Each structure stands twice: as structure tokens, then as C-alpha cells.
Amino acid sequence: MTTESDARDELIDLAADFYDQFAAGKIPEMTLPTRTKSNIEYDEASGVWTYGDRTSTRSANSVRGARKLLKAAYTIEFLANQLDDDRSSTLRELYYLSESWDNDEAQFKSQDESNDLVEDLEIVTGVTREDFHMRPEESGAKVMGPLEIREQTNRGDREIHCQLDVGQGGYQIPNNPDTIEFLDNDAEFVLCVETGGMRDRLVENGFDEAHDALVVHLGGQPARATRRLTKRFRDELDLPVVVFTDGDPWSYRIYGSVAYGSIKSAHLSKYLATPEARFIGIQPEDIVEYDLPSDPLSDSDINALESELEDPRFQTDYWEEQIELQLDIGKKSEQQSLASRGLDFVTDTYLPERLGEMGVL
Amino acid sequence: MTTESDARDELIDLAADFYDQFAAGKIPEMTLPTRTKSNIEYDEASGVWTYGDRTSTRSANSVRGARKLLKAAYTIEFLANQLDDDRSSTLRELYYLSESWDNDEAQFKSQDESNDLVEDLEIVTGVTREDFHMRPEESGAKVMGPLEIREQTNRGDREIHCQLDVGQGGYQIPNNPDTIEFLDNDAEFVLCVETGGMRDRLVENGFDEAHDALVVHLGGQPARATRRLTKRFRDELDLPVVVFTDGDPWSYRIYGSVAYGSIKSAHLSKYLATPEARFIGIQPEDIVEYDLPSDPLSDSDINALESELEDPRFQTDYWEEQIELQLDIGKKSEQQSLASRGLDFVTDTYLPERLGEMGVL
Numbered sequence: 001m002t003t004e005s006d007a008r009d010e011l012i013d014l015a016a017d018f019y020d021q022f023a024a025g026k027i028p029e030m031t032l033p034t035r036t037k038s039n040i041e042y043d044e045a046s047g048v049w050t051y052g053d054r055t056s057t058r059s060a061n062s063v064r065g066a067r068k069l070l071k072a073a074y075t076i077e078f079l080a081n082q083l084d085d086d087r088s089s090t091l092r093e094l095y096y097l098s099e100s101w102d103n104d105e106a107q108f109k110s111q112d113e114s115n116d117l118v119e120d121l122e123i124v125t126g127v128t129r130e131d132f133h134m135r136p137e138e139s140g141a142k143v144m145g146p147l148e149i150r151e152q153t154n155r156g157d158r159e160i161h162c163q164l165d166v167g168q169g170g171y172q173i174p175n176n177p178d179t180i181e182f183l184d185n186d187a188e189f190v191l192c193v194e195t196g197g198m199r200d201r202l203v204e205n206g207f208d209e210a211h212d213a214l215v216v217h218l219g220g221q222p223a224r225a226t227r228r229l230t231k232r233f234r235d236e237l238d239l240p241v242v243v244f245t246d247g248d249p250w251s252y253r254i255y256g257s258v259a260y261g262s263i264k265s266a267h268l269s270k271y272l273a274t275p276e277a278r279f280i281g282i283q284p285e286d287i288v289e290y291d292l293p294s295d296p297l298s299d300s301d302i303n304a305l306e307s308e309l310e311d312p313r314f315q316t317d318y319w320e321e322q323i324e325l326q327l328d329i330g331k332k333s334e335q336q337s338l339a340s341r342g343l344d345f346v347t348d349t350y351l352p353e354r355l356g357e358m359g360v361l
Numbered sequence: 362m363t364t365e366s367d368a369r370d371e372l373i374d375l376a377a378d379f380y381d382q383f384a385a386g387k388i389p390e391m392t393l394p395t396r397t398k399s400n401i402e403y404d405e406a407s408g409v410w411t412y413g414d415r416t417s418t419r420s421a422n423s424v425r426g427a428r429k430l431l432k433a434a435y436t437i438e439f440l441a442n443q444l445d446d447d448r449s450s451t452l453r454e455l456y457y458l459s460e461s462w463d464n465d466e467a468q469f470k471s472q473d474e475s476n477d478l479v480e481d482l483e484i485v486t487g488v489t490r491e492d493f494h495m496r497p498e499e500s501g502a503k504v505m506g507p508l509e510i511r512e513q514t515n516r517g518d519r520e521i522h523c524q525l526d527v528g529q530g531g532y533q534i535p536n537n538p539d540t541i542e543f544l545d546n547d548a549e550f551v552l553c554v555e556t557g558g559m560r561d562r563l564v565e566n567g568f569d570e571a572h573d574a575l576v577v578h579l580g581g582q583p584a585r586a587t588r589r590l591t592k593r594f595r596d597e598l599d600l601p602v603v604v605f606t607d608g609d610p611w612s613y614r615i616y617g618s619v620a621y622g623s624i625k626s627a628h629l630s631k632y633l634a635t636p637e638a639r640f641i642g643i644q645p646e647d648i649v650e651y652d653l654p655s656d657p658l659s660d661s662d663i664n665a666l667e668s669e670l671e672d673p674r675f676q677t678d679y680w681e682e683q684i685e686l687q688l689d690i691g692k693k694s695e696q697q698s699l700a701s702r703g704l705d706f707v708t709d710t711y712l713p714e715r716l717g718e719m720g721v722l
Contacts, residue, residue, distance in 0.1 A: 088565060089704055090558040092697045099654055099701040137558045142533055151528040154565055158528050165526060167512040167519050168540070169533030172503055175561060179529070197451040197498045200536060204449060204515055293460055336453045340460035343450055 008083040010125035011076045029059040040266050042312040047275030049266040074106040079132045088133035123267045130176040140173030140225030145214035146186040152179040177229040188212040190233045194245035198335045205347040227272040234274045247282030248332040249304035255279045260313045284326035287333045294331035369444045371486035372437045390420040401627050403673040408636030410627040435467040440493045449494035484628045491537040501534030501586030506575035507547040513540040538590040549573040551594045555606040559696045566708040588633040595635045608643030609693035610665035616640045621674045645687035648694045655692035
């Protein structure tokens with residue numbers, strides 16, 4: 001976690017670099033890791049995606065390059081002022097806001113351009129977007145469980161117990177979960193859940209109370225805020241993390257983004273990914289063992305499974321066995337298909353059995 | 362709002378009807394409004410979509426019809442037990458759960474079938490799905506503003522002030538907002554906001570505090586829970602409701618679903634739609650007046666606008682003028698484009714001006 005003044009210092013240092021290069025009579029430039037797929041590596045040691053050694057240089061020796069550095073300088077000034085004023089903004093606001101800048105050449109022509117520049121600044125400074133006070137468009141999901149937090153909001157601190165002080169919907173994760181301080185907890189583990197329907201089932205059945213679980217709703221492909229908070233639960237509270245999704249290749253990718261990070265945000269893996277996170281199910285093995293209602297795999301499911309077999313993140317004995325089994329049986333099952341054994345089967349039988357096997361319970 | 366025992370009674374009445382028909386030696390049947398587009402009418406008086414007078418009969422005089430009534434009977438039993446036990450479930454769980462029923466013929470073959478049956482039961486009994494304790498898959502969005510509520514959760518009542526007791530993310534609307542009781546409020550009006558980025562801007566700028574607004578995040582096409590709560594704000598707290606979206610035809614439909622209901626849920630318009638809700642912007646007029654950054658209309662935008670001109674919900678002088686203007690200028694603007702005038706423009710200038718024109722402030 002970077003403080004606001006650290007983030008500001010990193011930005012100012014970058015602008016100072018441009019200045020020093022000018023002062024020394026050099027053409028200013030900025031060096032970045034090359035952001036192509038071929039320069040992204042799965043780091044075995046840390047278990048997440050990172051950039052390789054290749055770098056690219058943005059130099060002011062062309063009009064195009066000079067314009068990029070000009071835009072970077074204006075953006076740095078905007079972000080430094082925003083941090084000074086303790087304000088925040090979204091990527092989309094930055095794009096529109098550039099229309100008010102006094103130099104037409106500094107204005108962004110598309111939102112892709114401003115998004116990419118902010119990613120560049122994250123990479124060069126080692127500071128995350130959230131610490132620049134750039135809010136994501138999508139908010140995080142919600143948490144229910146035996147945890148008391150203090151959230152620093154822009155209208156004062158709020159102390160919230162994530163079971164006793166919230167409604168059935170739980171505690172809404174703020175855009176920047178680094179504003180949260182963990183005060184007290186009785187949690188034994190973290191259970192990240194893909195679908196809203198299953199999240200609501202676990203809460204209705206009191207699973208978080210019965211097993212001292214922090215139930216985190218992922219809501220499909222999880223937002224940055226949700227992934228960041230999950231990582232903090234692991235690192236700061238030393239809790240095991242398990243991920244509970246549908247049993248199909250798209251859901252394994254959701255697990256992958258929680259555990260290993262994504263290619264797009266490889267520079268953020270250390271901040272967002274939880275390599276210790278384990279997959280609880282629905283496993284292809286479960287489809288067989290519990291005789292779950294299933295649908296046949298479609299062609300695109302089969303292609304996705306085959307491409308996962310080639311993906312270094314899934315090249316473990318466990319995943320190879322499960323994926324081969326799934327291709328073999330040709331079936332997929334949703335997590336809510338456990339309801340075919342009754343509404344309490346998931347909380348009374350399935351999850352306790354799986355958590356026992358995994359050594360979590 | 363129907364109580365649980367009312368909902369149960371309505372279901373049992375329906376089953377009793379089948380029984381009485383059998384007892385009288387008649388072939389049992391169930392009569393429903395015809396659910397085709399041609400039997401849906403815009404009701405000028407109430408300002409929402411409703412079914413017309415045509416009805417269809419489901420009779421057990423064919424195997425197909427008999428099977429439908431059998432499924433209805435099993436579903437009624439499941440729902441009545443669920444209400445007795447004070448449990449709830451999702452539509453998807455109902456579909457899977459039917460696999461555990463002792464009669465194969467009663468089991469659903471697809472989720473469409475079980476979804477349709479629950480809609481039929483809503484229509485015939487006049488009870489909403491939420492009152493059967495069928496939870497939607499998608500949860501509602503969130504509220505921030507000067508309102509204190511009591512939510513009845515399945516683990517006890519929670520009293521929550523939607524500014525003082527919540528984090529920056531606000532109060533998470535539960536799946537069934539009829540579990541909420543309004544305790545106290547200083548609210549002057551309700552502002553429903555399409556995008557998360559704009560919702561966060563308003564909260565960061567303290568718009569809810571400065572103007573005693575209940576800021577409701579819609580999050581794109583709003584969930585049933587969000588629409589229901591908005592309607593309750595209007596009806597029970599007597600608050601004006603305004604809807605703030607992007608300035609394009611897809612966003613006008615979001616406004617339409619809040620204000621007039623949708624064709625798909627015409628039987629629920631009285632429960633979900635807020636015909637008094639007014640559109641605050643982005644108006645095509647605003648794109649011109651505030652010289653907002655814009656994108657050209659695409660062909661599909663133009664088609665959507667033209668079809669809105671044919672839509673009875675939009676056949677008012679106001680909408681005809683705005684839509685004609687938009688087709689004329691050929692532009693659309695996002696709500697966040699107001700940031701081109703600075704991050705405070707929306708809360709210091711745009712919204713106060715528009716609310717003044719509309720007589721809300």
C-alpha cells in the first residue's frame with residue numbers, strides 16, 4: 001500500500017526525469033517493459049504473471065513520441081493535483097477532462113489512449129491506479145462474514161461489522177479497498193463465490209456463521225477491488241482462500257484471474273493475485289461423483305478447455321486430470337445444480353466434504 | 362406488499378381450484394392473460410404497460426396441457442412449503458430442484474420452462490415472485506442518502522442509516538426490498554444514476570448531503586429490486602424521482618424501464634414501475650447547450666431512436682422534440698462527458714440547473 005504522498009512523489013520524479021533530460025540537452029524519453037504477449041511470463045516462484053526483460057522506449061525524437069510525453073506530463077500534473085486535493089476520478093473522466101486542458105496537442109483522442117497512458121504510469125512508477133486515486137468504473141462486489149473493518153470514506157471513518165451491521169446484501173466493497181483497515185475477525189477462511197444465486201444461498205443458510213467464513217461474491221469476472229481485497233485477506237489475515245464457481249472452462253478462468261492474475265494486468269499481479277487461492281469446485285470429478293445435472297460441452301467449451309491445457313497456469317497434475325476428465329465425460333455443471341440434491345446439500349454436505357478434503361475445515 | 366401467508370393462500374387457492382374441478386368431474390384448467398406482444402397495452406391512465414383483455418386457457422385435455430398443470434401443482438407445493446419454512450430460492454434452484462421430485466413427468470426440461478411457469482403463477486395469483494420467496498439471480502444496486510431503514514434479514518433486523526452506517530459503496534439493496542421498512546428520512550428527491558462512475562462522482566462530491574438526495578445506482582438496465590425500491594420511495598415517501606443516464610437511445614430505455622415498465626414484465630408494472638419518474642438527462646438539448654464532447658450516432662443508434670418515436674411510452678411532446686433533435690444533430694454523449702467542464706461541473710452547475718428547471722430544487 002502506497003501512501004498518497006508516495007504516489008505523488010513517484011509521479012513528480014517521473015516529470016523531474018523529463019526536466020533533467022531537457023536540462024542536460026538530451027531528448028527526453030521514458031522506458032517501459034514491452035507490453036506484448038511474448039514478453040509476459042509465468043513466474044514459477046511467485047506463481048503469477050509478470051513482464052519479461054524486454055523494454056521499449058518512448059522518445060520525444062518524433063512528433064508522435066513527443067506528443068505522448070506531452071500527454072504524460074499533463075496527466076502527471078492532473079494526478080498530482082488530484083492527490084494534493086484528496087480528490088479522485090475515473091478513467092473516463094480523465095479522458096473527457098483532457099478537453100479542458102489549454103494545449104490541444106495534450107488532449108486525448110480516444111479513451112484507449114488515456115487508459116493506456118495510465119497503465120504506463122502504473123508500470124513506470126510502480127504505483128497502482130487506485131493510489132493515483134483513479135477509480136475503476138466497476139465497483140467491487142460484497143462481503144459477508146465475521147469481520148469488523150474500519151473504512152476511511154471521504155466523509156469520515158466508518159466502523160462496520162460485515163455480519164451485524166449490514167443487511168442481507170452484505171458489505172459493499174468500495175472502489176479502493178486499501179481504504180479498509182481490518183479491526184477484528186473470527187474468520188477461518190475465505191470463500192469466493194461466482195454467482196449471486198449461490199452467494200445468496202450460502203448467506204440464507206448461514207454458512208458464514210456456521211463455519212466462520214468470509215463469503216466474497218465475485219459476480220462473474222471479478223473487479224479489481226474484489227481481487228485486491230481477497231489478496232489482502234490472504235496476506236494480512238493469513239486466511240486460506242478457496243474459489244467456488246460453475247464447473248466449466250470460463251469459470252476456471254475466473255479462478256485463474258483470482259489466483260494467477262491476467263495477462264492484461266500482469267504488472268499488477270503482485271497487488272491483485274492470490275497464488276495461494278485454491279479451487280473448490282464445481283470440479284469435473286464432482287459432476288461424476290455427485291451425479292449432478294449437466295449440459296453437454298459446446299464446441300467453444302471444448303476449445304477453451306484445450307487452450308487451458310496449453311496455459312502455463314493450468315499445467316499442474318490437478319488441472320490436467322480434471323480437464324482431461326471433463327473432455328472425456330463431455331459435460332459441464334453449474335454451481336446451482338447442487339440444488340438437485342436439495343437446497344441445503346451445498347452447505348450441509350458438498351462444501352464441508354470438499355473443505356475437509358482440502359484440509360481447510 | 363403481500364404477506365407470506367397471503368402469498369401462500371393465493372397459491373393454495375389455485376391448487377384448490379384444480380381440486381374442485383376434478384371433484385366436479387371437469388377437466389382442470391387455468392386461465393391466463395394472453396402473453397403476446399399484441400395483448401400488451403400502454404395504459405394511459407396509470408402510465409404503465411398492462412395486459413389486454415385476451416386470455417388463454419391451459420387445459421389438461423391434452424398430454425402436454427396436463428403435464429403443465431402437473432408441474433404447476435408440484436411448483437405450488439414447493440413454494441407453499443418454502444413459505445411455511447421461511448426459506449427462499451432462486452429460479453435456477455427451482456429448475457434444478459425439480460430433479461428431486463418423485464414424478465419424472467413433473468420435472469422441468471429447461472430453465473425457460475420453470476421461469477415461464479413462475480411468471481404464470483405471478484400473473485394468476487397476482488402475487489409477485491419475491492413474495493413467493495423466489496430470489497432473482499441479480500441483486501439490486503446501492504443507495505446513498507439521508508434515509509434510515511430497518512431491514513428484516515434472516516438473521517434478525519438491522520437498522521441502517523444510508524449515509525452514516527455505510528462505507529463509500531453505500532447501502533446494498535437486498536434481493537427483496539419489501540423486507541425494508543423506512544424509519545426516518547430527510548430526503549427531498551430520488552436521483553437514479555445509470556453508471557457507477559457517475560454515482561461515485563456524486564457521492565465523492567457529497568451531492569446527496571448537499572441536496573438531501575437519495576442517490577440510487579442503477580448499474581445499466583436496473584434489477585427488479587432497484588426498480589421496486591425506487592417505486593416505494595415515490596409512493597411511500599412521496600419523493601420526486603429523476604433518472605440520470607447517458608444521452609443515447611439505449612439509456613432512454615433504461616429510463617423507460619424505471620418509469621413505464623417493460624413488455625416482458627407487464628404484469629408487474631404496478632409493482633415495479635414509477636410513472637412519475639422524470640428524465641433529467643443527458644438530454645440531446647444538453648449536448649448542444651453545454652457543448653458536450655460527443656460521438657456520432659451509429660446506424661443502430663438511429664434505428665433505436667426511430668423505433669422509440671413509434672413507442673407509445675415515448676409519444677409525448679417532450680420526447681418527440683428531444684429525439685428529433687438528436688436525429689438532427691446526429692450525436693450522443695455520455696453522462697461522464699460533463700467532466701470536460703471540470704469534475705465539479707455536474708454537481709455545482711448541471712444538476713442544480715436541471716433540477717431547478719424541473720421544479721425539483
